[in-house]
Amino acid sequence: MRLLLGLLLFSLLLISLPEILQQSQPPEEVLLIQRQMRTAESSEDAGREDNQSGTVVISGTSSPLTESMVQRAVGAQPEERSSYISxxxxxxxxxxxxxxxxxxxxxxxxxxxxxxxxxxxxxxxxVPLYTLATRKEYQYDHLQYSGLADIWQTSRQAYYQKRGDCEDHAILLADWLINLGVDARVALGTYKGEGHAWVIAVVNDTEYLLEATSKRRQSSWQAMPLAALAEGYEVEFQFNRDFFWAKTTSAPTRTYRGKHWVRKSQFIRG
Known part of the structure; x- marks a missing residue:
């Protein structure tokens, strides 16, 4: 993503996760994951089209914002401009x-x-982090989509498309973690001044910052960074399947819950 989201490679101080995330990965488990990836790759599910239509109910307003309204407004813009996040x-x-x-x-x-x-x-x-690291290649959208700045993939598309940028990685990782019962959100903002997207996972009331674009392939995935210790990230917005949050202050923060966050809207699918 060139306007809000982009990729920078970096290292973070790693902190041991709570027991729920401290899963070992002996070679036989890695081989099993690889077989599962190959099975999923050959599945007819790859061609399925998901329904993305819906409306957004915004706190303090009298009527919802619909997808058709958004598409009409964006449709009046030049193609290059409409490829940016709005x-x-x-x-x-x-x-x-x-x-x-x-x-x-x-x-x-x-x-x-x-x-x-x-x-x-x-x-x-x-497993979701390991899967992303081994099967999906990072590529800027403007290189993949004929100069267009920002094209998003759904979580399903992000798995089957071989290439994608930071928001594609983050969308797949967050959606998969939500399926596993984790309070996971896609965070939008910058990393060291460059647009970026990452994942926040709340486990046992503790916030962890998960870098979905990380391609490290170490033998152990038991360590991940606490969000409070992750330097360089400047978050502005968060979203999951249902809600969209905005920060209420211009001051930097490393916490993703609290009074400095407002839940602005709810997405109603259908």
């Missing part, structure tokens, strides 16, 4: 939600890209 104000409410252009060339609400997809069953929370 942050929407609605009936006096600032930064109420966000939309982005998908592979179908239409804008959809950010929440709708989390389609409830997981490639295969697993109880181990390190």
């Amino acid at each position: 942050i929407w104000d609605w009936q006096g409410v600032k930064t109420a939600t966000a939309s982005a252009r998908g592979l179908d060339s239409l804008h959809h609400f950010a929440n709708s890209y989390l389609v409830g997809f997981q490639p295969f069953e697993t109880d181990a929370l390190w």
Whole structure:
């Protein structure tokens, strides 16, 4: 993502996760994951089209913001401009939600890209990170989509598309973790001044920052960074399948819950 989201490679101080995330990965488990990935790759599920339509109910407003309204407004813009993420104000409410252009060339609400997809069953929370590291290649959108700045993939598309940038990685990781019962959110902001997207996972009331674009392939995935210790990240917005949050202050923060966050809207799919 060139406007809000981009990739920078970096190292973070690693902190041991609670027991729920401390899953070992002996070679036989890695081989099993690889077989599961190959099985998913050959599945007919790869061609399925998910319904992304829906409306956004915004706190303090009298009527919802619909996808058709967004698409009409974006459709009046030049193609190059419509390829950027859009942050929407609605009936006096600032930064109420966000939309982005998908592979179908239409804008959809950010929440709708989390389609409830997981490639295969697993109880181990390190598996989604390992899978992303081994099968998906990072590539800037403007290099993949004929100069267009930002095209989002749904979580299903992000698994089957070989290449994608930071928001594609983050969408797949967050959606998969949500399926595993984790309070996971896609965070939008910057890393060291460059646009970026990452994942926040709340486990046992503790916030962890998960770098979905990490391609490390170490033998153990038992260590991940606490969000409070992750330097360089400047978050502005968060979303999951249902809600969109905006920060209420311009001051930097390393915490992703609290009074400095406001839940601006709820996405109603259908």
